[in-house]
Structure formats: structure tokens, C-alpha cells
Amino acid sequence: xxxxxxxxxTACPLGxxxxxxxxxxxxxxxxxxxxxxxxQFLFHDLRRDGDGQLRDDFPLNDPRYATxxxxxxxxxxxxxxxxxxxxxxxxxxxxxxxxxxxFGDIFAANxxxxxxxxxxxxxxxxxxxxxxxxxxxxxxxxxxxERQQIVAGNRVFDFAIRADWKKQxxxxxDDVDMTRSYAAQIKAFNAADSxxxxxxxxxxxx
Amino acid sequence: xKSRAPRTIIDKIWDxxxxxxxxxxxxxxxxxxxxxxxxxxxxxxxxxxxxAQVARPDLxxxxxxxxxxxxxxxxxxxxxxxxxxxxxxxxxxxGITCFGEGHARQGIAHVVAPELGITLPGLLIVCxxxxxxxxxxxxxxxxxxxxxxxxHVLMTQTIWQSRPKRMRLRIDGTLAPGLSAKDMALSIxxxxxxxxxxxxxxxxxxxxxxxxxxxxxxxxxxMSIESGSRLGLIAPDETTFAWLRGRSYxxxxxxxxxxxxxxxxxxxxxxxxxxxxxxxxxxxxxPTATWGTSPEHAAAITxxxxxxxxxxxxxxxxxxxxxxxxxxxxxxxxxxxxxxDRVFIGSCTNSRIEDLRAAAAVLAGRHAIVPGxxxxxxxxxxxxxxxxxxxxIFTAAGLEWAGPGCSMCVGMNGDVVPAGERCASTxxxxxxxxxxxxxxxxxxSPAMVAAAAVTGHLTDPxxxxxxxxx
Numbered sequence: 001x002x003x004x005x006x007x008x009x010t011a012c013p014l015g016x017x018x019x020x021x022x023x024x025x026x027x028x029x030x031x032x033x034x035x036x037x038x039x040q041f042l043f044h045d046l047r048r049d050g051d052g053q054l055r056d057d058f059p060l061n062d063p064r065y066a067t068x069x070x071x072x073x074x075x076x077x078x079x080x081x082x083x084x085x086x087x088x089x090x091x092x093x094x095x096x097x098x099x100x101x102x103f104g105d106i107f108a109a110n111x112x113x114x115x116x117x118x119x120x121x122x123x124x125x126x127x128x129x130x131x132x133x134x135x136x137x138x139x140x141x142x143x144x145x146e147r148q149q150i151v152a153g154n155r156v157f158d159f160a161i162r163a164d165w166k167k168q169x170x171x172x173x174d175d176v177d178m179t180r181s182y183a184a185q186i187k188a189f190n191a192a193d194s195x196x197x198x199x200x201x202x203x204x205x206x
Numbered sequence: 207x208k209s210r211a212p213r214t215i216i217d218k219i220w221d222x223x224x225x226x227x228x229x230x231x232x233x234x235x236x237x238x239x240x241x242x243x244x245x246x247x248x249x250x251x252x253x254x255x256x257x258a259q260v261a262r263p264d265l266x267x268x269x270x271x272x273x274x275x276x277x278x279x280x281x282x283x284x285x286x287x288x289x290x291x292x293x294x295x296x297x298x299x300x301g302i303t304c305f306g307e308g309h310a311r312q313g314i315a316h317v318v319a320p321e322l323g324i325t326l327p328g329l330l331i332v333c334x335x336x337x338x339x340x341x342x343x344x345x346x347x348x349x350x351x352x353x354x355x356x357x358h359v360l361m362t363q364t365i366w367q368s369r370p371k372r373m374r375l376r377i378d379g380t381l382a383p384g385l386s387a388k389d390m391a392l393s394i395x396x397x398x399x400x401x402x403x404x405x406x407x408x409x410x411x412x413x414x415x416x417x418x419x420x421x422x423x424x425x426x427x428x429m430s431i432e433s434g435s436r437l438g439l440i441a442p443d444e445t446t447f448a449w450l451r452g453r454s455y456x457x458x459x460x461x462x463x464x465x466x467x468x469x470x471x472x473x474x475x476x477x478x479x480x481x482x483x484x485x486x487x488x489x490x491x492x493p494t495a496t497w498g499t500s501p502e503h504a505a506a507i508t509x510x511x512x513x514x515x516x517x518x519x520x521x522x523x524x525x526x527x528x529x530x531x532x533x534x535x536x537x538x539x540x541x542x543x544x545x546x547d548r549v550f551i552g553s554c555t556n557s558r559i560e561d562l563r564a565a566a567a568v569l570a571g572r573h574a575i576v577p578g579x580x581x582x583x584x585x586x587x588x589x590x591x592x593x594x595x596x597x598x599i600f601t602a603a604g605l606e607w608a609g610p611g612c613s614m615c616v617g618m619n620g621d622v623v624p625a626g627e628r629c630a631s632t633x634x635x636x637x638x639x640x641x642x643x644x645x646x647x648x649x650x651s652p653a654m655v656a657a658a659a660v661t662g663h664l665t666d667p668x669x670x671x672x673x674x675x676x
Contacts (some may be wrong), residue, residue: 084353113354199465
């Protein structure tokens with residue numbers, strides 16, 4: 001996975017609360033193989049009106065944010081279904097950072113696996129950032145993961161991220177390799193566990 | 207012997223599964239059961255791309271639920287058929303037991319695994335589905351994961367996790383007659399909100415929770431994710447043990463008794479400390495339904511839709527206005543004045559035998575004035591319901607009796623609510639478009655869905671069940 005260090009990009013002031021993953025990608029598109037690209041499905045039903053036309057009033061349809069690499073939203077972003085496709089739609093559209101006061105737990109974990117930074121700012125800072133001219137006018141902001149800072153115009157915001165996730169993103173680490181380095185410990189665990197929890201094995205196969 | 211510090215059930219199961227703890231506090235945990243479904247194809251693709259094998263096929267179970275057709279003669283697109291086939295092929299290739307399409311016990315993972323005893327107390331269970339929290343009802347530590355994590359579990363049978371915050375939610379007292387675990391769950395979420403429990407594992411406790419059947423507990427734990435928590439669980443007790451005894455994948459005979467002795471030790475120690483405690487009184491829980499586009503947009507059936515104008519927080523007011531616009535409802539309207547176009551009884555939340563009995567108790571001898579679909583949670587539930595004659599009550603009322611699957615809860619298999627229609631539904635999410643593009647969902651208990659089918663609007667089911675046995 002590509003390491004995430006700094007990101008200079010325009011930020012879309014989405015401003016929505018409780019964005020669930022059904023909004024990020026409606027379930028009916030999830031049969032598509034990833035190779036076809038998921039960006040086309042991002043916010044599919046929110047972006048379009050009843051006739052399938054792009055709505056002028058949806059921020060991502062605003063030309064100023066057409067090539068945004070960052071989304072700014074309100075609390076509980078990515079709640080709901082565990083679908084990792086909710087991250088694929090963002091990453092495939094070139095969005096590798098979402099800034100919000102809080103995230104759905106599974107969404108945040110999925111983000112890390114795909115190199116997308118879920119940056120946490122206080123609700124007050126989010127309100128400021130949503131109204132910050134460099135964001136609103138689509139002039140671009142900087143996200144610095146090492147320093148945990150967002151630089152927007154003359155303002156600097158300190159964001160929060162779990163220390164282990166930060167390390168993983170900065171290094172572009174893959175979980176499976178890391179886990180395999182613990183093969184001996186896993187084996188030792190199994191040997192002891194089969195003695196202490198004999199009932200944990202399924203009793204029957206059919 | 208040195209006595210340990212008092213621990214919660216959450217810590218006890220966590221500790222029993224910890225393989226290593228990293229310096230940053232994250233732990234590598236052993237996974238006892240992993241359920242894969244048709245949507246797990248990304249996970250298998252990752253595994254294949256690395257040329258890796260499934261580490262423990264004996265602990266992995268395939269469950270066809272998200273995309274399987276539930277109606278005879280349903281015509282599905284090629285992409286859907288391919289996904290259903292792919293699950294079978296992946297399972298066969300890796301030696302995984304699969305309850306695929308056409309299997310007599312096929313059904314929703316969160317219904318099938320408990321009823322076969324694949325789910326047991328004290329196990330750590332994962333599945334690429336957020337409603338995996340359901341299995342906590344039997345005292346398992348169970349949570350949903352994403353596709354990359356599915357791949358990781360397939361390849362290593364382990365998962366990295368940070369320790370959750372511990373939250374205890376106690377409901378004291380006795381639930382009033384005619385109310386169910388669904389009313390409990392919706393009532394809790396309407397009070398604490400959908401984000402309140404983020405990062406938490408919830409232990410449900412208190413006499414009202416103890417008083418629930420296993421089916422009710424499965425419903426309560428199922429909805430845990432809708433309050434933002436990672437999982438919800440209930441310490442196993444006599445109700446749990448009696449329900450599990452004799453189920454085919456559970457330990458048998460003396461081995462079961464030995465397991466029960468271990469499982470009794472899982473309960474939180476008296477002095478154990480939780481990071482958060484919430485206490486509710488069961489008498490404050492009424493029949494509850496949602497009116498908006500988030501599970502927290504729920505209220506007692508006797509209540510009225512809130513007015514955004516009287517909401518002080520402008521962000522919340524805007525969210526309310528947006529929800530009401532989508533739902534095409536007016537502030538101040540009585541919940542009982544909300545008309546419905548269609549009903550759905552099913553999903554991992556409410557498709558078990560008790561749910562079907564509760565709905566049938568309302569519908570017996572009556573007619574639904576709107577169309578509707580009833581999808582039992584598994585082949586096993588379906589056969590039992592048919593033996594009890596419940597299917598005939600539903601069809602006599604004018605509802606369609608279908609096969610098992612996720613069906614109209616998420617619409618992936620083609621069972622959708624048409625755009626603009628309003629559905630009274632026993633499911634778990636009323637998100638915009640959840641049941642199909644442009645669909646409007648009202649979440650409620652099976653009894654209330656049945657009552658709505660009879661009257662054509664949201665209705666307190668107790669008005670229709672007086673003197674009837676559920």
C-alpha cells in the first residue's frame with residue numbers, strides 16, 4: 001500500500017451528518033468487480049435527482065470541488081453497513097482523506113487498509129473548517145499526517161488519529177505480513193487454547 | 207493463588223483470545239468462527255492475489271444470504287447469479303462448509319449460526335457484516351469487519367483490534383405485555399443516538415434483558431451497531447444453556463455440561479468497572495417506530511413527529527428537515543397518522559420463529575390492506591413456521607410467504623420497495639434508499655408491522671392483540 005505522508009488537495013465542504021455507507025454506495029452497485037472502478041458510484045443517489053440528472057445543490061457536483069482529494073463532514077461519518085466499498089468509492093474517486101468529528105468504527109478501520117486517512121477534528125473546528133474560505137473557494141488545503149495538522153489558509157488545525165493507524169498509514173504497512181511474523185506465538189496460543197477451551201471447536205461437520 | 211482484578215465479560219473473552227499485545231496496545235486476537243457470504247468475494251480475491259490458503263476452513267462457514275432469491279421464479283441478473291455461485295465455488299475450493307443456495311438449512315448467517323449451535327458463549331466471531339453483533343446474544347464477542355479484514359482472517363484466522371471501551375446498559379424492571387426486544391432496541395437508540403456508543407462494547411444487563419428469550423436477545427444485540435457500538439453481548443445464563451443444548455454444532459452430552467461450567471465463569475465480576483453505565487427502566491419503554499432516515503429518529507407510537515423549528519441546534523434542525531423532506535412527512539404529525547404502502551417481515555433482526563408467531567398472532571383471521579412479504583430467517587425457521595401453520599395465516603391475510611435471505615432489508619437480491627413507497631418493516635436500517643432507490647422505511651417490531659398491514663397506517667399492536675395469545 002502507498003504510504004500517506006502529506007496531501008495537498010481541494011477539500012469539499014460536504015457538511016452532512018451521519019453519512020451512512022448506504023449513501024456512500026447504494027447496495028445495488030456492489031456486485032461490480034473492483035477492476036471496473038468504484039468512483040462512479042460515490043454518493044450515487046444523493047448526487048442525482050429522480051431523473052438521474054446531477055443535482056446542482058450537491059457539493060460534490062460543484063465544479064470547485066470536482067477534483068477534490070479531501071472531504072469535510074459532520075459527525076458519525078461512515079456509520080452503518082460494514083461494506084468496504086464505502087471506502088473504495090472515495091479512494092477510486094481520488095479522495096484519500098475525510099475530516100470529521102467522529103467516524104463509524106468499521107469504516108475507519110476499512111479506511112486504514114486502503115490508505116485513506118480518517119482525520120478527527122472537534123465539532124467546533126469542523127464548523128470553522130466548513131466555512132474557511134480556502135475550503136469554500138476550492139483553493140486547496142494541506143494535510144500533514146506526521147504533524148497531525150491541517151493547514152487551511154492562515155489557520156492550522158490539529159487533528160487526532162489513533163497512533164497505530166498513523167504508523168500504518170505513514171509506512172503503508174500491510175497487516176498480513178505483520179501478522180505472519182507472529183506465527184510462533186499463534187502456534188503457542190493454539191496449543192494452550194485447545195486445552196483450556198476444548199468446547200471452542202465446532203462439534204459436528206455436515 | 208493470586209487473585210485477579212475484577213473483570214467484565216468483555217475483558218474475560220478478550221483476554222482469552224489475546225495472542226500478542228503490541229506496544230501501542232493493539233492485540234492480535236484468535237478468531238473462533240468466521241462467516242463468509244456472497245459479498246465476501248473481495249476477501250477471497252485478496253487471498254487469491256497473494257497466492258494464500260484459507261488458514262482454518264474448519265472454523266469458516268459459508269452462508270448464502272445477501273443475494274439469494276427468496277421468491278420462486280425470481281429472475282436475477284447475471285452478476286447476482288455469479289456472486290451466489292462464487293460463494294459455493296470459493297467454499298468448495300477451500301474446503302469450507304457452505305449453507306449455499308438450495309441447502310435445507312440455508313438462511314441469514316445471523317439466524318443460521320445460532321440455531322445450529324455454531325455460535326456459542328465465549329467465542330470470538332467475525333463476519334463481513336455489521337450485524338454480526340447479533341451473536342452476542344449467546345455471550346459471544348462478535349463484530350462486523352470489512353473486506354480487507356475478511357481476507358486477513360481467511361489467511362491467518364486472527365484479527366488486530368484495539369481494546370474497546372466497556373459500556374454496561376442495564377434495563378431494570380419488566381417489559382410491558384405486548385412489547386418486544388425491538389421496542390427496547392429502538393427506544394435505546396432514540397435516547398442515546400446513533401453515535402453514542404462509538405468505540406464501545408456493550409454488555410446488556412438487568413432484569414428486563416434477563417427476561418428476554420434467546421430470540422429477543424438476538425434482536426437486541428443485532429441492533430447494537432445502530433447505536434454506533436462495535437458489539438453488544440449478554441452474559442450466558444440458564445436461558446442460553448437450555449436453548450443451546452442439543453444443537454448440532456454445540457458440544458454434546460458430557461462435553462456440553464463441561465462447557466456450561468466454563469461458560470458460567472464468563473459473567474462480569476461483581477466489582478468489575480465499566481467505562482460507561484446507562485440504566486433504563488423497562489416501564490419507560492413503549493411500542494416504538496421510526497419516522498425518519500436514521501434509527502435514532504424513533505419515537506413511541508403515541509408520540510408526534512418533532513418540529514425542526516423547535517430544535518435549538520441548527521445542524522440537528524437541518525438534519526430533521528432533510529429527513530422529513532425525504533420521508534414526505536410533516537412536523538407535529540401523529541405517528542399513528544403515517545400511512546403505509548407495503549410491509550416487510552424478515553431480516554437478521556426479526557425473522558425468527560418468535561417474530562413470525564408475534565406477527566401471525568395479529569394477522570390471524572384478518573386481512574392486510576397493503577401488499578407485503580414475509581421472509582423467514584432460515585430454512586429451519588421456514589419449516590417450523592409451516593408446521594405451526596403460520597405460513598397459512600400470512601397467505602390468508604394476503605401477504606406473500608417467501609424463502610430465507612436478507613431479502614427486502616437491503617434489496618440486493620432484487621426484493622425492493624418501489625421508489626416513493628412507504629414500508630413498515632421489521633428490519634434494522636431506515637437509511638435513505640436502503641430498501642431500494644427512493645424507498646421510505648419505518649422500522650418497528652413484527653407485531654407492529656402486522657398491525658400496520660391490517661390498518662394501513664402505523665398502529666399500536668396491543669389494540670389488535672387484546673385477548674390473543676402471541
